[in-house]
Every structure is written in C-alpha cells, then in structure tokens.
Amino acid sequence: xxxxxxxxxxxxxxxxxxxxxxxVVAAMQEERFSRLKNDPALPxxxxxxxxxxxxxxxxxxxxxxxxxxxxxxxxxxxTSMARDFPRTFGxxxxxxxxxxxxxxxxxxxxxxxxxxxxxxVLFTEHHESHAASAFLTSPYPEAAVLTVDGVGExxxxxxxxxxxxxxxxxxxxxxxxxxxxxxxxxxxxLGFEVNEGEYKVMGLAAHGAPxxxxxxxxxxxxxxxxxxxLEPRFFAHTTERxxxxxxxxxxxxxxxxxxxxxxxxxxxxDDRRAADVAASLQQVTxxxxxxxxxxxxxxxxxxxxxxxxxxxxNAVANARIAREAGFERVFVPPAAGDAxxxxxxxxxGARDLGDPRPPALATAALGExxxxxxxxxxxxxxxxxxxxxxxxxxxxxxxxxxGQVVAVCRGRFExxxxxxxxxxxxxxxxxxxxxxxxxxxxxxREPFRPFAPAVAAAAAAATFAGTxxxxxxxxxxxxxxxxxxxxxxxxxxxxDGTARVQTVTADGAPDLSTILEAVGRETGDPIVLNxxxxxxxxxxxxxxxxxxxxxxxxxxxxxLIGDALLERGAP
Amino acid sequence: MSRRALALRPLVARATAGIVWGSPRWAAxxxxxxxxxxxxxxxxxxxxxxxxxxxxxxxxYLRHALDETRHAQLFALRSAELRGKRGLPPLGLxxxxxxxxxxxxxxxxxxxxxxxxxxxxRQQFESYRAHFARRGDDxxxxxxxxILTDExxxxxxxxxxxxxxxxxxxxxxxxxxxxxxxxxxRRWRRAGRALAGVAYAGAMSALYLVLAPLALALRLRPxxxxxxxxxPGPSAGEL
Numbered sequence: 001x002x003x004x005x006x007x008x009x010x011x012x013x014x015x016x017x018x019x020x021x022x023x024v025v026a027a028m029q030e031e032r033f034s035r036l037k038n039d040p041a042l043p044x045x046x047x048x049x050x051x052x053x054x055x056x057x058x059x060x061x062x063x064x065x066x067x068x069x070x071x072x073x074x075x076x077x078x079t080s081m082a083r084d085f086p087r088t089f090g091x092x093x094x095x096x097x098x099x100x101x102x103x104x105x106x107x108x109x110x111x112x113x114x115x116x117x118x119x120x121v122l123f124t125e126h127h128e129s130h131a132a133s134a135f136l137t138s139p140y141p142e143a144a145v146l147t148v149d150g151v152g153e154x155x156x157x158x159x160x161x162x163x164x165x166x167x168x169x170x171x172x173x174x175x176x177x178x179x180x181x182x183x184x185x186x187x188x189x190l191g192f193e194v195n196e197g198e199y200k201v202m203g204l205a206a207h208g209a210p211x212x213x214x215x216x217x218x219x220x221x222x223x224x225x226x227x228x229x230l231e232p233r234f235f236a237h238t239t240e241r242x243x244x245x246x247x248x249x250x251x252x253x254x255x256x257x258x259x260x261x262x263x264x265x266x267x268x269x270d271d272r273r274a275a276d277v278a279a280s281l282q283q284v285t286x287x288x289x290x291x292x293x294x295x296x297x298x299x300x301x302x303x304x305x306x307x308x309x310x311x312x313x314n315a316v317a318n319a320r321i322a323r324e325a326g327f328e329r330v331f332v333p334p335a336a337g338d339a340x341x342x343x344x345x346x347x348x349g350a351r352d353l354g355d356p357r358p359p360a361l362a363t364a365a366l367g368e369x370x371x372x373x374x375x376x377x378x379x380x381x382x383x384x385x386x387x388x389x390x391x392x393x394x395x396x397x398x399x400x401x402x403g404q405v406v407a408v409c410r411g412r413f414e415x416x417x418x419x420x421x422x423x424x425x426x427x428x429x430x431x432x433x434x435x436x437x438x439x440x441x442x443x444x445r446e447p448f449r450p451f452a453p454a455v456a457a458a459a460a461a462a463t464f465a466g467t468x469x470x471x472x473x474x475x476x477x478x479x480x481x482x483x484x485x486x487x488x489x490x491x492x493x494x495x496d497g498t499a500r501v502q503t504v505t506a507d508g509a510p511d512l513s514t515i516l517e518a519v520g521r522e523t524g525d526p527i528v529l530n531x532x533x534x535x536x537x538x539x540x541x542x543x544x545x546x547x548x549x550x551x552x553x554x555x556x557x558x559x560l561i562g563d564a565l566l567e568r569g570a571p
Numbered sequence: 572m573s574r575r576a577l578a579l580r581p582l583v584a585r586a587t588a589g590i591v592w593g594s595p596r597w598a599a600x601x602x603x604x605x606x607x608x609x610x611x612x613x614x615x616x617x618x619x620x621x622x623x624x625x626x627x628x629x630x631x632y633l634r635h636a637l638d639e640t641r642h643a644q645l646f647a648l649r650s651a652e653l654r655g656k657r658g659l660p661p662l663g664l665x666x667x668x669x670x671x672x673x674x675x676x677x678x679x680x681x682x683x684x685x686x687x688x689x690x691x692x693r694q695q696f697e698s699y700r701a702h703f704a705r706r707g708d709d710x711x712x713x714x715x716x717x718i719l720t721d722e723x724x725x726x727x728x729x730x731x732x733x734x735x736x737x738x739x740x741x742x743x744x745x746x747x748x749x750x751x752x753x754x755x756x757r758r759w760r761r762a763g764r765a766l767a768g769v770a771y772a773g774a775m776s777a778l779y780l781v782l783a784p785l786a787l788a789l790r791l792r793p794x795x796x797x798x799x800x801x802x803p804g805p806s807a808g809e810l
Binding site for chain 1: 617618620621633634637651660661665669775776778779789800802
C-alpha cells in the first residue's frame with residue numbers, strides 16, 4: 001500500500017493530489033490557499049493540506065511524482081526558440097530564464113519543499129498524466145483516451161488506449177499544432193486573459209454566428225485522419241510575450257478587441273464581430289475535436305472515450321463528441337486541465353508501485369473540509385449574527401424559493417474549476433433576474449456569461465436530454481433542455497437551448513443533494529441555479545476567512561457556513 | 572495605504588507630485604501601481620487572518636483586507652477612467668502577488684511591517700491629497716480623502732496591536748526597528764536581483780547569438796508535422 005503525492009506546477013493552476021493504497025484521498029489547487037487565481041507556484045500549501053487531511057507526514061510518502069518531464073520541456077523550448085531565430089530574440093531571455101531559473105530544478109525544489117528524499121521525487125510525462133487523470137478515475141475498464149491541451153513536453157494532443165490500469169500511447173500531434181494554443185491565441189485576440197478567459201470565449205460564442213468560418217479554415221486545417229494543422233503565419237507562440245497571434249490574424253479577421261472594454265452585444269458592431277469570431281472558433285474547435293474523437297474510435301474500436309487536457313473543459317464540444325463520435329459513453333474528469341495532471345501523476349506513481357486502480361471517481365469534493373464552527377466564531381467576531389436553523393437545507397431552500405441568492409459553504413471544497421455544491425452560489429433558476437443580478441451585481445462579470453443548473457439526478461431526464469450521464473456529475477458537458485421546460489428555467493438556459501447541467505446524487509454531493517430535496521419540497525422542482533462562490537478575478541472560496549470576506553463584499557442574501565446561517569440585514 | 576505603494580518618502584512625494592500627476596497617462600500608471608499594491612496587501616492580510624491564533628485579530632485583519640480590496644478597485648477604476656478619456660484601453664487586470672509576510676516574519680514582525688507601510692502610505696497620500704486640493708481637482712482629492720480615512724484607521728489599529736503583542740511601547744519600537752532592517756535587507760536583495768537580471772539578459776542575448784548555427788541546422792530539418800506521430804520511448808529517470 002503506497003502513499004503517492006502528485007504535483008503539477010510552474011505553468012498555470014498548480015495542484016497537489018494524494019493517493020494512498022490506490023484510493024484518491026485528496027486533491028487541491030494551490031490557488032485556493034494562496035488566493036491567486038490559477039496560481040502556478042509550487043503547491044506547498046496544497047501539498048501540506050493533502051498530507052494533513054490524510055494524517056501522514058512527508059516521511060510516509062513512497063513517492064512524489066511531478067506531472068511532466070522538465071528536461072524534455074527545456075529541450076522543446078530551446079528548439080522552438082532556435083527554429084524561429086532571429087525573431088525570438090526578445091523572448092529568449094525570459095523563456096530560457098524561467099526554464100533555467102526554476103522549472104529545470106523543480107524535482108529538487110519539490111524534495112526540499114515537501115521534505116522528502118530526492119530519490120523519491122520522480123516525474124512522468126505531461127499527456128500521460130492527463131490521460132491517467134481521466135482514464136484511471138473513469139468508470140470504464142477499457143477506453144480510448146484523448147488528451148488535448150496547449151502543449152506538454154512536445155505533444156499537444158495524444159491518443160491512448162486504456163485497459164485495466166495500463167495506458168498505451170497510440171500517437172500524438174506535436175507543437176506548434178495545438179488546439180489549446182489556437183483557443184488561447186483567440187482568447188487574447190478577443191481581449192480576454194489567456195488561461196482564464198477561455199470560458200468567456202465559449203460563452204461569447206453562443207451569441208455569435210460562425211460567419212468567419214472560411215477565414216478559420218485558413219487558420220486551422222482539419223485532416224481526414226483526425227489530425228489538424230495550424231497555419232504558422234497567424235501565430236506567434238514563440239515571438240510574442242502576451243498574445244499568441246501575429247499581425248496576420250488581425251489582417252484576416254480585423255483588429256483585436258481591446259482588453260477590458262465593457263461588452264455591448266446589442267449596440268456595438270465590433271462586439272458583435274467579436275461574438276461571430278468566437279462562434280467561428282468554437283465551431284472549428286468542435287469539429288477538430290470531433291475529428292480526433294472519431295479517429296480514436298476508428299483506431300481503438302473501444303466503446304468508451306475519456307477526455308482530458310485544458311481543451312476538454314469545452315463542455316459544448318464534449319456534448320457534441322458524446323452525440324456524434326460513435327462512442328457509447330464519454331467521461332471528462334472535473335479537473336481536466338493542468339491541475340488534473342497532479343492527480344494523474346499520483347495515480348501513475350501508485351500504479352507503478354503495485355497499487356490497484358482506484359474506484360471510479362464519485363465526487364469532486366476532494367479538498368479541505370469547511371470548518372463551520374470557526375466560521376461562526378469569526379462571523380461573531382466581525383459583529384455578524386449567525387443563526388442555527390434546525391434544518392439548514394430547508395432554510396436554504398426556502399430562501400431560494402423566495403428569490404434570494406444563497407451562498408453555501410459546507411463539506412470539502414471541489415477539485416477542478418467548477419463549484420459543485422460545496423462552495424456554491426445558489427438561486428432560483430426560474431427567475432431571469434437571478435442571472436442578471438448574479439452577473440452584474442454579485443459576480444461583476446460580462447452579461448453574456450451563462451449559469452448552470454444543478455438537478456437531482458433522479459429528476460434530470462425529464463428536463464435535460466440524455467442525462468444523467470458520466471459527465472454530468474462534474475458539469476463537464478451540456479444537455480438540451482426539453483422545450484416544454486425551457487420557459488420554467490430562464491436563468492440557466494444558454495441561447496442555443498442547452499444548459500451545462502450538474503446531476504446530483506447523495507454520494508457525489510451530499511449537501512447539495514439534501515438542499516435539492518428541500519427545494520423540490522418547496523417548489524416541486526429539485527433544480528437550482530448553481531455557480532461558483534467567488535468574486536470577480538478571485539479563486540473559489542476555500543475556508544472561513546474567504547467565505548466571510550465574500551459575504552461582506554458581495555450582495556448575497558444569505559450564506560450557509562457549516563450548519564449556521566448568515567443573513568444580509570440581520571442584526 | 573499598504574506597504575508596497577511607491578517607495579517614495581513623503582517629502583519626495585510632495586516634491587515630485589507635479590511630475591507624477593502631470594501626465595494623465597503616467598498618472599494612470601501610478602494609480603494602477605497603487606491598485607496592485609493594495610491588492611497584494613489584501614492577500615497578505617487574508618493570509619494573516621487565516622494564520623493568527625486570535626479571533627479578534629482575525630476579524631481585524633479581514634476587515635483591513637476588505638478595505639484594501641476597495642482601495643484597489645477605486646485606484647484601478649480611476650486609472651481606467653483616465654486612460655479611457657484618451658481612448659486608451661485599461662492597463663489590464665490587477666495581478667496581485669504575495670510575499671508570505673506572515674510566514675516569514677511572524678505575527679509581530681508582520682504587524683510592524685504593516686504599520687510602517689500604513690504610516691508611510693498615509694503620509695504620501697496626504698501630500699497627494701494636498702496637491703490635488705491646490706490644483707482644484709476635486710475628483711482626485713475625493714479619491715485620496717476616501718482612502719485616507721481608512722489609512723488613518725489602519726495605522727492606528729496596527730500601532731495599538733503592535734504594542735499589545737510586543738508587551739508595550741518599547742517592544743513595539745524594537746519590532747519597528749527590526750521591520751525597518753528587514754525592509755532594507757529586502758531592498759538590497761531586490762537591487763541585487765535587478766542587477767543580476769541585467770547581467771543575465773546580456774548573457775542570454777550573447778547565448779542567443781551563439782544559437783545561430785543550431786538555428787540554421789534546425790532549419791535544414793523539417794518542422795514538426797501536423798499528422799499523428801508514433802509514441803516516443805521513455806526518458807531516463809521517467810516513471
């Protein structure tokens with residue numbers, strides 16, 4: 001029985017994950033502790049929290065596994081810089097500096113930071129970590145596995161065959177041909193923050209028409225074998241510091257959208273053009289992913305597909321793959337991006353030390369538990385008056401039914417970018433004003449950003465087509481809303497009639513499940529609007545200090561902290 | 572005001588106010604740097620709130636952190652307004668950073684550090700406030716007025732807590748001296764890093780030129796194909 005800590009760090013979204021005896025014990029992102037969104041720093045606090053939760057010390061660890069090969073990464077950076085000589089002159093010192101200054105020594109740094117012997121610190125390969133994070137936590141004994149992201153060591157995309165606990169790579173597509181970098185370049189072009197604004201591009205796409213599709217076909221070429229090729233002249237991965245696109249892209253599609261300018265999709269033609277570019281990008285991304293998935297199906301003949309890598313967080317594309325690629329089942333884990341690599345690395349380490357493959361991931365609640373008592377004490381010290389309702393779930397449900405926005409902090413925080421009921425903002429999905437209020441006042445984000453519904457799994461099929469499925473517990477796909485139900489759920493339906501639904505069971509999200517039961521009793525419909533509990537530009541709330549900070553800064557009506565309830569306007 | 576606002580002393584702030592605020596473009600940058608400092612200070616205060624053993628101090632640090640959040644928003648908003656008037660986009664998202672001060676210095680050292688920063692910031696902002704009052708810029712004067720109210724309170728409560736934790740005024744003075752020394756040491760290290768950065772950039776530029784033959788050799792090889800490639804073998808040391 002081995003104890004293995006997996007680590008991802010130094011690019012974006014650093015994380016630690018602990019596997020003991022083949023079971024996933026804890027998995028946490030560093031941002032929840034440092035309060036820096038997508039914090040790439042060595043995840044010291046997340047690692048310490050994982051060990052503390054398991055009650056083990058660093059000396060008890062059998063291995064610490066880093067999620068990629070730092071030496072191969074350096075080689076790729078050097079080679080790509082040299083290949084674009086002399087245009088990379090401005091980028092070279094910074095790129096090589098970050099490699100030689102820290103990334104190359106990450107294994108030694110981990111040994112020192114965590115307090116383990118250097119010989120116990122190992123590494124695996126970037127896309128293998130992603131593949132393991134999906135396949136080894138999936139419910140499938142065998143599956144095709146696709147990993148698609150920006151870039152790992154050299155590969156940007158890889159196809160795997162998973163059987164039992166084994167993963168065999170069948171092929172890969174190398175840098176610079178990358179769907180992740182394609183999406184990132186357009187994220188910057190559309191004026192959003194790279195590695196942060198990709199969700200915004202997805203949300204914006206729903207409001208546009210793909211009228212730039214012909215232009216997109218010049219930017220990315222889709223091949224008949226499922227592979228794809230980016231046209232290099234439109235990109236500047238190695239020559240630009242902040243944006244991954246070249247002036248040629250602006251010549252093709254028009255000038256980039258200035259970052260930070262408020263959106264006005266109704267009146268501003270430039271913003272409508274931006275939405276159309278986003279829609280064109282989304283369409284070509286979906287088709288590229290579909291091509292990859294069909295190739296995976298043809299090559300492996302497997303009935304199930306696992307997806308991971310940052311691009312696998314594209315819920316709309318995942319739904320299309322599930323419908324059209326020919327697989328019977330599709331699974332995308334809750335932390336499909338780089339954070340998930342930490343879990344994949346830990347699982348590979350545990351497997352190689354002889355531990356069995358873990359059971360299928362039933363919950364994303366793998367973080368630190370919420371200390372409700374400490375939160376109530378802090379609330380009192382702040383002059384607030386927490387109350388202790390006899391039935392907290394019923395108290396929350398009554399307020400949601402009355403049109404209030406309620407924050408919930410209970411249980412262990414979620415693994416991955418989604419709030420799935422442990423650190424959530426809940427509201428009535430039947431009120432369109434819930435969406436406006438949450439977007440403009442509470443979360444202060446773009447008005448086009450959609451919200452998601454959470455529904456009791458047993459009641460899901462009546463409203464959301466094809467649910468529950470293997471992705472819906474983790475909100476990694478979308479489902480079409482039954483037309484008869486659409487009018488009842490205006491706050492959570494995308495403009496195309498779909499919703500990024502979460503199906504909730506007592507095993508997966510026990511507290512949210514209880515709340516949904518109570519909402520069902522109140523309204524007859526066990527559905528709520530569920531969005532992440534964080535302020536603009538901040539990571540999701542973790543502990544009592546973050547929770548109280550959120551409550552004091554944002555106009556929510558109430559917050560459940562453990563078993564206690566805080567209400568706005570209460571004495 | 573927080574510890575990391577421009578490291579100008581009040582006198583210097585007064586003497587340079589005309590230059591600092593003379594150009595709207597430069598003023599927007601200065602305000603943005605204040606927003607960054609406030610947002611970074613917020614992170615350290617939140618970390619302190621998580622780590623202090625005292626419930627009362629936890630609440631105080633949290634309230635202080637919320638003030639810093641508001642200040643960061645006010646500065647960033649004003650910066651964006653100044654740039655917007657000239658048709659320029661905002662300077663982007665404020666990206667705070669944290670130095671893990673509470674971990675590094677302990678609670679007493681952290682408090683001494685924050686208190687010094689608050690005092691310095693208050694003095695600096697008072698001189699800026701006076702500058703804008705003289706110029707009749709009510710908008711900017713009101714901005715600094717609003718923030719100064721909080722700064723005075725922060726300076727006062729951190730001073731009181733410092734004495735309480737240090738066991739009296741003498742202990743507090745000792746902690747402040749230690750914080751001053753630590754800040755000087757930090758400045759020295761930063762200067763060293765900046766110097767090393769310049770030397771490093773020079774060395775890397777030279778190395779880049781040495782890469783020229785490699786670049787030529789690489790160009791003779793075909794670039795990475797976009798088609799599926801067979802899997803590579805494992806590297807040495809890899810699992």
